[in-house]
Amino acid sequence: MIGGGSAPILVLSQNTKRESGRKVQTGNIAAGKAIADVIRTCLGPRSMLKMLMDPMGGIVMTNDGNAILREIMVQHPAAKTMLEVARTQDEEVGDGTTSVIILGGEMLSVALPFLQQQQMHPTVIISAYRQALEDLVVILKDKISISVDVNNRVEMMKIVKSCVGTKFISKWSELACKIALDATSTVALEENGRKEIDIKRYAKVEKIPGGAIEDSVVLRGxxxxxxxxxxxxxxxxxxxxxxxxxxxxxxxxxxxxxxxxxxxxxxxxxxxxxxxxxxxxxxxxxxxxxxxxxxxxxxxxxxxxxxxxxxxxxxxxxxxxxxxxxxxxxxxxxxxxxxxxxxxxxxxxxxxxxxxxxxxxxxxxxxxxxxxPKACTILLRGASKDILNEVERNLQDAMNVARNVMVEPLLVPGGGAAEMALSQALSEKAKAITGVQQWPYRAVALALEVIPRTLIQNCGANPIRTLTALRAKHVQTDGTSWGIDGESGKIVDMKDYGVWEPFAVKVQTYKTAIETAILLLRIDDIVSGVKKQGDTTSPAAKAPEEGAPQPGEEP
CATH class of the missing domain: 3.50.7.10 (GroEL)
Known part of the structure; x- marks a missing residue:
């Protein structure tokens, strides 16, 4: 029994497993990294698909981070937390599920050297992370984001296109963007000066196999x-x-x-x-x-x-x-x-x-x-059920992007440009921080580079050379819109290239990723009362005490 006095805090039975200290922290970091590695190839327009098979023999082919993580079965409690993160992100803003997992895994892995080599206390790392998150949100809003006219249809199409471009449906991106925008603007309601856009309830996707994808429409009803x-x-x-x-x-x-x-x-x-x-x-x-x-x-x-x-x-x-x-x-x-x-x-x-x-x-x-009408149905046609399911998942993301921009009309440059600009700004800020907290603070800046790096890797380009050139661009030109062309892996100015992302999605991604990393770093004890498989007997039953009757003997 741990704890003094009359109120016991925790009772450890003989078949309770307990791990503590550094071992738990390194284990949690490893679990977070493992989940991030599974999802890593699903970022950007050159992303790979995952084929998932469920116990019933059904097959799902997708590159949607949330859909993949829903199907994965994990045992490790920290890995389960990472899966929950993707779900939260999906419910909150409906996009950025892949980015949030990759970023969360990276935030954890940059903390590992401080714990292992420098024997730094997790609390120090956590307070630096918190400070970095606060600064990051302010920089993103004041220096990197731009406002957008929601009524300008051409601008809105560009924004939704940048979301759809990384998906299976990108071949029909014009049609998909039109459908997403029409559906979202149909269900938009303004009450007391606040916009309420409930896509889940009032924009229903109905799938009818047969016909071509081009036959898909938004019904005014x-x-x-x-x-x-x-x-x-x-x-x-x-x-x-x-x-x-x-x-x-x-x-x-x-x-x-x-x-x-x-x-x-x-x-x-x-x-x-x-x-x-x-x-x-x-x-x-x-x-x-x-x-x-x-x-x-x-x-x-x-x-x-x-x-x-x-x-x-x-x-x-x-x-x-x-x-x-x-x-x-x-x-x-x-x-x-x-x-x-x-x-x-x-x-x-x-x-x-x-x-x-x-x-x-x-x-x-x-x-x-x-x-x-303040409600609509999106009628999807397509060759097979699998294709229709994937198109529906992609459309949901596109509609969420349109909704986020309508609710909060701010944009940030895509293609890893926002991450690179933030990384640059945080590295500069880190110089002003005194004491040991400077290093974990700088590590957050370094971790943000994982998004452009992953985009380069998924294109098959050279990550070291391209990333160094991108970093130099941000330092020399003092511009915040230089990013990676996800198709070719080249460095482009996102203002000209026209890839933008909603501010709401980006902020939510950073907040969720850093706060998850903080949460997992704060854990220093895992107590599990679950027996291992195959271990049918408790430790007490394995070793009979001296003088105790042996099996088969009369007591």
Whole structure:
């Protein structure tokens, strides 16, 4: 038992493994570097793909850092932390997952010499890292970033193109950028002076195998994989009045195993009549507002279908809640959870066309030509499921880039230029720092060079020569926009080359990478109560005490 007094802090049983001190720190650094090495070849336009096979035999081919790390199985706790980092980055800004892992791994590996050779205390390294992070964010905002006009479509296309350029979809980059920009600007909402752009909820990607990628479009409205409930219902409606329900149009059965005992035949007729009257009542409540189309998340009974058909109303049932919310935003309707609460203002009037089309063997409902829809569906076509999945992952990144720029209209030069400029500025600042903290501070500046270096390596160019030339450019010209052309590995001015990245993504990448490195450096003890595989007996059972009965003996 560790700890004094009556409150024990930690109880170590005999089969608890414990590692501490330098061994843990070097182990954590090695784990972080290992994860970074897996992802390293996935950075830049010349990136390689990884083929991942899951236990079910499914195959994923991608160069999206987050998708790769989701599939990897690791045991080491520090490596698991690195995987979490990529997920956080993806949820927060939706891009830069590869960069954050590479940078985090490098921040850890530059700390290794201080721990091993100079026997420096982790706290000293951590405080230098913190200081470097603060300075870095200020320099990036004040000296390197430029503001951008969100309404200038040509500029926005360039920005999204720089994100798409490193992906599988780069061959169709014009189309991808157009789709990403249209979808993001469609779902943008301004409330109280703040922009709210919820891509996850309101810009849904629907994949239909078949056709060419060039056939992909952003629909001004919503598409769902559904057909009308009754074959005689209308499959095309112009300017329909749409009612959205969150309740079923069928007779409510009694809760929890209700038993009804019937003695006379007339009673049975009565019960059937009650059901019929109830369904007629709720159908009449719906028909009061004169809808042309009823969409519900629950079921619709045959009788209700009959009443709706008689009134000339089309009906779609069992629509997902998320799809229903999207339809509500697109057509300007309100989802109602009780039929007796239906009012005229709940009816959606903004939809220009309702039609049902058949692709392959399946029917799809289109609610399109909406007036100012605040939700949309991106319809992707392509040769196979694998290609469509990869295109979807790439599009999500592109939409996130567009969203980040719309929310915070600041840009920084891409192609490793921002990292190189920061590295240069931090190296200069390090000269003014007195004491031992100067070295870890300088190490952060050195670690930032990993991004341009990796870009050069992935092109197959000479990293040492190119990086030295790039460093010289930043020192001599005092410019912040010199970076690496990811296609050829040559040094180019990003202002002319036109590769820009959102400020929000860059800042989040640096913050997450450095803070993860700090977190892992602060660990000096790993206590695991998990037994090793194959070790079925505890250490106490392995060595019987003297005088204790041997197996098979009578006690």
């Amino acid at each position: 919503v598409m769902v994989n559904k057909d009308v409930t009754h074959p005689k219902m209308k499959r095309t409606l112009k300017n329909p009045r749409i009612v959205l329900l969150d309740c079923s149009l069928e007779y409510k059965k009694g809760e929890s195993q209700t038993n009804i005992e019937i003695t006379k035949e007339e009673d049975f007729q009565k019960i059937l009549l009650m059901e019929e009257e109830y369904i007629k009542k709720i159908c009449d409540e719906v028909l009061q507002v004169k809808p042309d189309l009823v969409i519900t998340e629950k079921g619709v009974s045959d009788l209700a279908q009959h009443f709706l058909l008689k009134a000339g109303v089309s009906c779609i049932r069992r629509v997902r809640k998320t799809d229903n919310n999207r339809i509500a935003r697109a057509v300007g309707a309100t989802v109602v959870s009780r039929t007796d609460e239906l009012k005229e203002e709940d009816v959606g009037l903004h939809c220009g066309l309702f039609e049902i089309k058949k692709f392959g063997d399946e029917y799809f409902t289109f609610l399109v030509e909406c007036k100012d």
